[in-house]
Amino acid sequence: MTTATLIRRGLAYYRRTNLAVVAGVATAVAVLAGAFLVGDSVRSSLRRIAVERIGNTQSLLTATNLFREQLAGAFGDACPMIVLEGIVTHQNSGRRASGVMVYGVDSRFWKFHGKASPGIANRDIALSAPLAAELGAAAGDTILLRLEKPTDIPAESLFGRKDDAAPTIRFNAKSVLASSELGEFSLRPTQGSVRAIFVPLDRLQSEIGASGRVNTILTGTTAAPVEQILDSAWTIEDLGLRIKALDEAGVIQFETASGIIPDALADAARSVAGGLGLRVTPVLTYMATTLRAGDREIAYSLVAAIDLAELDERFKDTATDATIVFNEWAARDLNPREGTPVTMEYLYWHADGRLTTEKAQFTAGGVVPIEGLAADRDLSPEYPGITDAENVSDWDPPFPVDLSRIHDRDEEYWDRYKTTPKAWIRIDRGQRLWQSRWGKVTALRMEPPEDQDDEEALNKAATEFRQRLRAVVKPEENGLAVIPLRARNEEAARGATDFGEYFSYFSFFLMVSALLLAALFFRLGIEQRYSEIGLLRSVGFDASRIRKLFLSEGMVLALSGALVGALGAVAYAWTILYGLGTWWSGAVGTSALSLTVSPGPLAAGVMGGVLAAMLAILLTLRGIRDWSPRSLLAGAAAHGVASSKSRARWVAIGAGLAAAGLLAAGGAGAIPAAGGFFGGGMLALVAALALLRARLQTATSRLVRSRAGLALRNLSHRPGRTVLSAALIASATFLIVSVEAFRRDPHALQSDRHSGAGGFPLIGESVRPIYLNPNSERADLNLPETPGLRFVPLRLRPGDDASCLNLYQPQNPRILGLPDSLMKEGRFSFAAGSWKDLEADAADGAIPAVADANSMQYVLHKSIGDELLLPGGQRLRFVAALSDSIFQSEILIAERSFIRAFPRQQGFRVFLIEAPEVGRKETVAAIESALADHGLDVTATADRLAAFHRVENTYLSTFQSLGALGLLLGTIGLAAILFRNVYERRREFGLLAAVGYSRADLSRLVLTENLALLAVSLAIGAGTAALAIAPVLASRGVRFSAVSMGCLLLAVLATGLIATAVATRLALRLPLVESLRSG
C-alpha cells in the first residue's frame, strides 16, 4: 500500500462526489479558456476579413486630388484606380443606396489581385453581392450612379462648383461579385458588409472629366519602398501645381489647379524664388459683380490685386489703400476722374455656407492702357465655366449671374481681352477683402534679373525653380500620401474591443459559480471522510501529509477537469461565436466571425482554470490542521465557532467601512462615480454576507416559539453553508439588478437639450457635401419652409467609425467640426469638461477635441488629456467627454480648428435638425427628397442612440445570459447544499415525524427555511446593487424599470424555490424512521 494507492482508492471510492468536482473544474476551465478563445477568434476573424478585402494590396498611394495615372508605372506591379463614394439607384425599383464605394478599375485591378476579371467595359459594371441584395439588382439591370465629381477648385470658394458637381451616370449591371471574387474590396477595415460597384476606369475618368488621372495606386510592396519610389517619381503637377514661363511677359508664373495658392506653399515658393534671385510679385484676382462710379457701372469684371507700381511707376508713390486703377476699356465705361468715389460689389462665400454681396469703397486712382502687364490674361486663374467660355453670355459660373447685365461691350471685351483684368487695386487691400482659408494669392509672378530676360534664361530659371521647389515641397503635406494599408488593417484588427477580456468579465460569475461548485463538492467529499481523516491522524499521519494527500487527489481532479474543460472551452467558444453571429449580432454587426482554436489562449485558459481550482481546493483544506482527531473520528470537524463569528464580524465591519468610504468618495466626486458606487456596492454585499454569518451564530439568543421560528433557527445549523447559499443567490441578484440598471432606453428624454441627442430629434448625413447653408439658402436647396425647422450644419472629415459599432480599432477616426453657435447653446451633457474646453487653442498646436465618454474609454482607449495622432499629422487632445451622446462614431472639434486642420474637407455633411413633432415624418420625407442628389439620409436621433445602445444592451444581455448560466450552476450548488443539509438532518426529520410533524409539515418547514434564506439573499443582493447603481438611478430619474426588475427577482426567487423543492422532495423520500434507528 502506497500513498498513490491510497489516492487511487479514494478517487475511485468517492467517484460520485469526485465527478461533481471534475465537472465544476471543467466548467470553470471551459468558461475561462473559452473566453480567451473567443477573444482570439474575434481578432483572427477581423484580421481575416480586413486582409481578404484588400486582396494583394500591401500599401497604397492616395491623394485628395487626382494625379497622373502614369505615376503608377514607377511602382512596377501596381494598380491605378479611382476610389469615390456615391449614391446608387436601381432604375427599375427606384431603390437607392447611399455611401456606396465606387471603384474605377481596369484589367490591372483584377490582375494585381490575381482574380478573374468580370470583363466590365464601357457602361458595364459589377456590383458587390451585399449591394445587389440591398438594391434587389441582378445582371442586366440599369444602375444609376451619382457621385461627387472631384475638382481642384475648392467648392467652398466663390469659383468652386457646388450645385452641379454630381453627374448622374447610367450603367448596366453585368455581374454580381461574391466576396471571394473581391466584390467586397474595401480600403477601410469594417466588419460589416461592403456595398461597392466596380466601374470601368476609362469610363469613370471620362464621366468626371479626369482622363488619365486617378486618386489611388495600389502596390504590392510595403510602404517604405513605395515612399522611396514616390520620392523620385512625383512631379509638381501631381500636386496640382503649375509653373509657366510666360515669354511675352518675361516672367515665371506659379499657380495651382485650385486657382489659389495655399499660404505655406506660397511662402515656400517665395523662399525658393528669393534663393534664385527672382523678383516675386503676388497677384490675387477676383470677380467684382459691379464696379460703380457715379451713375455708371460695369458688371462682372475681373479685378487684380497687385503691387500697383508694377503697372506704372507713378502709382508707387500715389497709390493708397483705397486706390483703384482702371484699364482704358473700363475707364471708357465708367468715365471716372481721378478721385471719383468707386463702389465695388463682389460676392463672398462665408464659412457657414452663405453667399453674400459685399461692398468696398475705392477712389479712382488712374487709368492704364491695355498693354504689358495690364494686358496679361494669365493674371486670372483658370476657372472652368468662365475662363474657357467663348462669350460672356456662355458663362456657366458656380455663382448667380444676371445675364441681362451683360452688354455688347462686355462681349466685345471678352472677345478681345478674355480674362484680362479691368481694374486693379493694391495687393494688401485685395487680400483683406478676398483672402480665404485657401490662401491669399492666385499666382506668384517671378521675374529674373534684367540681364537674364531672354527666353532661354527664362526657361532655365523656370526649370531651376521647379527643381528647387520640388525639393522643399513635401507630397504628404499636399495631399499625396502613402498608406501602409495591410499593416494598418492588421493593427486595426487587434480590435477596439478585446472580446477575450469582455467575455472573461462576462463569464466571471459563471466561472466563480463553477469554482464554488467544485470547491463545495470537494468540501462535501472531505466532510464525508472526516472519520477517515481522523483515523489517519490517529495512526500517525500529520496534518500536512494528510493535506498533501487530499491536495494530490484535488490535483488529479483539477487536471481531469482541465482536460474535459479544454474540450468544453472549444464548445463554449463555438457557442459564444455562434451567439455573436446570431442572437447577439447587434453587438458585432457581422456574422463572419469564426472559431480559431489557438494553443496559446487555450493553454492560458486551462492553466488559469486549474490554478483557480487548486486555490479553491487549498482554501477548503486550510483548516485541516486545526481539526481534532477525536471529533473527526466522531464524524465531524471541530469548528472554532467563536473565532469564525469574530472573524465574520470584523469582515463585516471592515467591508462595511470600505463600502461607506467608496460610496462617499464616489458621491463627493473624489473618484469616478461609477467605480466608487459599484465598488462600494460590492463591498456592501460582502459586508452584508459577513453580517449574516455573524448573526446566524448569535441566533440562539431569542426563543423559538413557532414553526416559522424553528425554520429560521435551522438556518444557523450550518452557517457556512447557509452563507454560501446566500452568497450565490445574493451575487446573482446583485449581478442581474446592477446589469439591468445599465440597460439604455434610447427614447428617454431625447427632447431634453441636455440629453444625448442635445434636444435635436433628427440627424442627417449626406454622401455629397452640401455647401449652401440650409437655413438661409432654404429655397435654393428646395427645402420645406416648415415653421420650427432648423438645421445645424456640421463639417465632416470621413474616417473610421469610433463607436462600439466598429469592431476594428479606429486608426483614422471620423472628425466633426462644430460651429461656435452650437457650442454656445450649451446642449448635450458631459461626463467630463464642457464645450468651453474646445474654445482655447493649445499653445503646442494640439487641437482640443471632445469624444463621447464611451467611445473614448472603450474604443479609442483614451482619457482626458490624452492625444490622438492622425495619419495626416494632426494632433488631437481630448479635453472633454460627452455623456451617452449621438456623437459616439466621431471626434468633435471646433469648426475653426476643423477648417485649419482639414482645409481640403469642404461643405457640410452632417446636420442636426430641429423639427416640430407634428408632421415630422412628412418633413423628413421632404428634406430627403430635396437633398436626394446629395444622398442625405435623415434618421431620428433616438434611432441613432438606439443603435449604440443596442450594442451596449447586447453586451448586457450577453453578460446576463452568462450570469444566468452562472446562476444555474449556483442553483445546482444550492440544490446540492440543500440536499446535503436535508440528508444530514434526516434523523432530525425522523424525530420531527415521530413527534407528530407530517411530511407536509416537514416540507413547509424546509421551504420556509429556504424561502427566508432566499428572501434575505435577494434583499442583500438587491439592496447592495441599489447602492452600486445609485448614480445611474440618479442620472435617469425614475425611469428605472421596477416591473422588469421585480420580474427578474421573482425569477431568481422561483429558481431558488424550485431548487429547494427538488432537494426537499428528494430528501424526504429517504426512510426517516430508519434514520432514527441508525443512531
Place this chain on the structure above:
Amino acid sequence: MAGPLKILDGIALRAAPGDSLSIMGPSGSGKSTLLSILGALEPPSSGTMRLDGQDPFSMPEPELAAFRNRAVGFVFQDHCLLPQCTVLENALIPAMARGGNAAEDEARARKLLDRVGLGGRLTHLPSQLSGGEKQRVAIARALIREPKLMLCDEPTGNLDRTSAGAVADLLFGLHREQSVILVIVTHSEALAGKAERRYELNAGRLMGLGS
C-alpha cells in the same frame, strides 16, 4: 432470490394507562420494528394496532401525524435533539408541530425541564449538555404533549451507569406521575427490571417474562 423477511410474528400486546412494559431481545429480533409500529411510525404488514380505541394506520398521513403528536412520546437511544435549538426549544418541538397556546406550552415545558433537573439550563444548546442531560431533555420533549403512550428505544444505551440509573429513575418517576403507558426497549436488565411487565422478543415472537 430471498422472500420477504418476517420480523414480527403473532404479536399480541395490550396495555392500560399507567402500565409499564419492557421488551428485551437480541439485536435484529424486531424490537425497534415493534416500537415503530406501536408509535404509529410504520404500519404492520398484517394485524392492527389500536391506541385509545383508534387505529392510527387507517388515518390519512396528516391525521396520523397529529395522532402521533398528541398520543405518543418518543425517547431514542440517541436523544435526537436539534443541535441548533436550545434546551427549552427542543422540549417545545412537539408542541410547535400542532400549534396551540404557546404560553401554556412554554410553561409546561419549563415545568417539565425543571422536573428533569434542567431548569437552570433552558438556554443551553445540546452541544453544551452531557449525554444524561440530553436524554433528560428528550424525556421532557416526549411528555410535553401529555401522551397516552411513551416509547423509549434504548434510552440509557449511550449513558454511563450513574447517568443511566438517573435517567431510568426519572423515566419511571414521570411515568407514575403522568399515568402514561411506558414501553421501553432495552438491552439493560436493570432498566427492564424496573418495568411492571417484562417481555422478550426473539425471532419475531414476543414472550412474557412476568412482572
